[in-house]
Each structure stands twice: as C-alpha cells, then as structure tokens.
Amino acid sequence: MNCKESLRKIYEFLDGDLEKVSSAEIEVHINCCRHCWDRFEFEKQLKTLIKKSCCKEICPDTLRKRIEALLDKY
C-alpha cells in the first residue's frame, strides 16, 4: 500500500466501508507513515465535528471556526 492508495481509501476506512483485509492494510500503512497518519487524524476529527454538529446544537459559526483551526494546522 502506498500513500496515494491509502489516502484514496481513508474515507471508506473512516466510514467502515472497507472489507477487513483492506482495513488491516490501511492501518498498517497509517501506523508507519506520518503523512497519512496526520491526514487520517485530521479526517477523523473533522468527521467527529460534523457528526457532533448533526446530533447536538452547535452554532454553525463555532463549528466553522473549529474546522478552520484544524485546517490551519495542515
């Protein structure tokens, strides 16, 4: 698995849409590739924020600021 492949699959992985074999491959790659790990963490946090905003009452402005803060890091 290379970075290009792993980044393409990261979203499916986060959504739990990957079959077990691919999930294992992506996990191995993320664990030894700093670049993909950062990206994975970023997408994971973003997903959590978006999910939270759908379930709870979060002011859209607050959410936007938090996402912008996340984006600033990268």
Ligand SMILES: [Zn+2]
């Ligand atoms: Zn990588």
